[in-house]
Every structure is written in C-alpha cells, then in structure tokens.
Amino acid sequence: MKIAVFSARPYDRRFLDEANQHADAAHSFEFLYFDASLDIHTAALAQDCEAVCVFVNDRLDAPVLHALHALGVRAILLRCAGFNNVDLATAADLGFFVARVPAYSPEAVAEHALALVMTLNRQTHRAYNRVREGNFMLDGLLGRTLYGKTVGIVGTGKIGLATARIFKGMGCTVLGHDPYPSPAFESIGESVPLDELLARADIVSLHCPLTPDTHHLINDVSLAGMKAGAMLVNTSRGGLVDTQAVIRALKSRHLGHLAIDVYEQESVLFFQDRSGEIIDDDTFQRLMTFPNVLVTGHQGFFTVEALQEISGITLRNLGDFATGNTCPNLVTAA
Structure with a gap:
C-alpha cells in the first residue's frame, strides 16, 4: 500500500521509516514523502496512493477531499491530535477512514x-x-x-x-x-x-x-x-x-x-x-x-519520544485500515 506523506520534514521521514521497519511484514507500507503541504494544488501528488498522511497545517476541506477521493485515496492519517483542519462531514459522506494520534507524550x-x-x-x-x-x-x-x-x-x-x-x-x-x-x-x-x-x-x-x-x-x-x-x-x-x-x-x-x-x-x-x-x-x-x-514555531511536540509515539500510532492506524480492524483512533463527524 502506498501512502503520500505531506508536509514531510527530515524528522518525519526518519521516525516513520523506523516505525515501518519495525512493523511486521503484514503491516509494512510504502511511504512517498512530499515537502509540500496538502491543499487543492498539491492533492494530485497522491495519485496511485490509497492513503494520505498529514499534519496540522495541511488543508483537508471539501474540494481537497473530493480531489483525493477521485484519485482513489480512501484513508486520512493525521500525525497529530487535532483535526480542525479536516471537513469531517464531507469525509464521512465520501466514506473516508480518518484516524488521528489522540495523545503523544x-x-x-x-x-x-x-x-x-x-x-x-x-x-x-x-x-x-x-x-x-x-x-x-x-x-x-x-x-x-x-x-x-x-x-x-x-x-x-x-x-x-x-x-x-x-x-x-x-x-x-x-x-x-x-x-x-x-x-x-x-x-x-x-x-x-x-x-x-x-x-x-x-x-x-x-x-x-x-x-x-x-x-x-x-x-x-x-x-x-x-x-x-x-x-x-x-x-x-x-x-x-x-x-x-x-x-x-x-x-x-x-x-x-x-x-x-x-x-x-x-x-x-x-x-x-x-x-x-x-x-x-x-x-x-x-x-x-x-x-x-x-x-516558538510549533515545537512543543518536538521530542524523540513524542515522534516515536506519533509514528508508531500512525502505523497501527494504517494497519487497522489495511486489515479492516476496528481502529480506536477514528475521527468521525459529530
């Protein structure tokens, strides 16, 4: 399974790759890293991917979600606890799997x-x-x-x-x-x-x-x-x-x-x-x-332990999406 990772910085690559290497073979994924943040202009980078992995300043409003859905994307993995940047009502209408990292260090x-x-x-x-x-x-x-x-x-x-x-x-x-x-x-x-x-x-x-x-x-x-x-x-x-x-x-x-x-x-x-x-x-x-x-520039989360936890939970969320298991970290519209 291919996953487009947006707003990817060197530390994102390091910790996601480390978590991926330690995952069992059934839960190993191919990450495609993009420095660009996700918006209507960059959504096309997710071509041929089943999931996108995003951060706090990536934009997932209705136009972006429709564009991703048309590309075949079916899952949104948030590398953060907050989800105010996601139009959850539209995501639900389109049948997206949306999961977050509810708590990390x-x-x-x-x-x-x-x-x-x-x-x-x-x-x-x-x-x-x-x-x-x-x-x-x-x-x-x-x-x-x-x-x-x-x-x-x-x-x-x-x-x-x-x-x-x-x-x-x-x-x-x-x-x-x-x-x-x-x-x-x-x-x-x-x-x-x-x-x-x-x-x-x-x-x-x-x-x-x-x-x-x-x-x-x-x-x-x-x-x-x-x-x-x-x-x-x-x-x-x-x-x-x-x-x-x-x-x-x-x-x-x-x-x-x-x-x-x-x-x-x-x-x-x-x-x-x-x-x-x-x-x-x-x-x-x-x-x-x-x-x-x-x-300071949104660095409160920025410790080794927090990044390890974020990556590990993201991989588990992806595993639940891939296997159809119940994911405890799903985000749904109220």
Whole structure:
C-alpha cells in the first residue's frame, strides 16, 4: 500500500521509516514523502496512493477531499491530535477512514509550556544574547519567583494535567477549567469557572482543542477579565486566541507577557525557513516588536519520544485500515 506523506520534514521521514521497519511484514507500507503541504494544488501528488498522511497545517476541506477521493485515496492519517483542519462531514459522506494520534507524550508539550514561562519570566533568551556580547548588566532582566504564584490551566485533558502537575510541583496554586472536568485534576488543583480562573491566575496556560466553541476563547472580553500583568501561554492551537485583541492588551500594558508556540495564521510561516524572505504578515510582525512576547514555531511536540509515539500510532492506524480492524483512533463527524 502506498501512502503520500505531506508536509514531510527530515524528522518525519526518519521516525516513520523506523516505525515501518519495525512493523511486521503484514503491516509494512510504502511511504512517498512530499515537502509540500496538502491543499487543492498539491492533492494530485497522491495519485496511485490509497492513503494520505498529514499534519496540522495541511488543508483537508471539501474540494481537497473530493480531489483525493477521485484519485482513489480512501484513508486520512493525521500525525497529530487535532483535526480542525479536516471537513469531517464531507469525509464521512465520501466514506473516508480518518484516524488521528489522540495523545503523544503529553509531557513533551507540558514541559515546553514550562520552558516558555521560565524563559519569558527570567528573560534567559535576552540574557544569553547579552552575555555573548560581553554585556553582564542585569537591568531589564528582572523576573518573578514562580513559587506561590497562581497558574490557571484551561483544558484539563492529558496535556493540561501534565502541565498542572509540573506547576504544582513548583509550589504554585493551580486552578483548572474544563467543560468536561477530569477527576484526576481534583488531586492537583481547584476547578473553577473560566472567568474566575482568568481573574485569579498570574499565568494562564491554554491546553484545549480548537472547536467552534473555543475559537477566539481569548478575546477582548476575556483579556479584560485577566489579572493585570498576567502571562498568557498558548501551546495548543492558534485559533484559540484573537491575536488583534492580544496586541491591544499588550499595548495597553494590561497583559504582562505572551508566550505562544502556535499562531492563528501559522500555516504560511511555521515549519519553513523564511529567514531570507520578507514576511508579509503584519500582525505577526507587530507581535515580534514586543519585548515581552516570546514565540516558538510549533515545537512543543518536538521530542524523540513524542515522534516515536506519533509514528508508531500512525502505523497501527494504517494497519487497522489495511486489515479492516476496528481502529480506536477514528475521527468521525459529530
């Protein structure tokens, strides 16, 4: 069976090939790797393939799904937990097998959230550059002791729980909000309504999926309800945050710090080398002018362990498609 792998980077090739080599003969597949992301213009690359393997910024709207179906593609394998980039209703109408990787090393993302907080709070990224230039002055590098601070976790699934455990271990008071509360969170922190969490937390960390209900969860109103000077961290999906509202909150000095590993318009920026080009996204460029903003390029998942797990689960999902077995990771339209 041939599988077209879109948005394939060297690390995708390495870990998928390793997982494929360790699979039994009945579950060994031929991967065709493409650097290009999947959209209506690149769908033809999946010619003669029975499945496509895609990532967070690949586009699987109705026109793309119809094009893939016409080529003979019958399965969509997501190398991620999120599936907001897939038109699930159309996929169901066309009979596509759609499977995801529901959880992979939640600690990887949780640890990255901590790294963002620690870096931005203690200005270690700026200190690194100063020392390399022979500047050992401390002015402008003043941080806050995290011990005793209040951290709000929005979304208490596996990643949110892992993040909550880390901050509790650092001596923080942990608040949580989730429309579907996790019983496991009750031993870590206090579950509260979202408006209370925003008002009390010194750090707000987002760990929820992007759905119509959570789109722009962070907006002018919710930002106004946050404690003055608080830090906002997003390692989930860019669409959770209204970027223009965040810029307004930064300009007014109400939002103290912003750390993001995701961005609403990241599909034209992230996972690419744009260092020799002019970036036309004025909103992103405006964000980068703030000294209290830290941006990383969707690397929260990027550990050896997470990539091994992603590849292994993807291979198992493919095996279920090939054999007709029940797949525990199917994604269906609501």
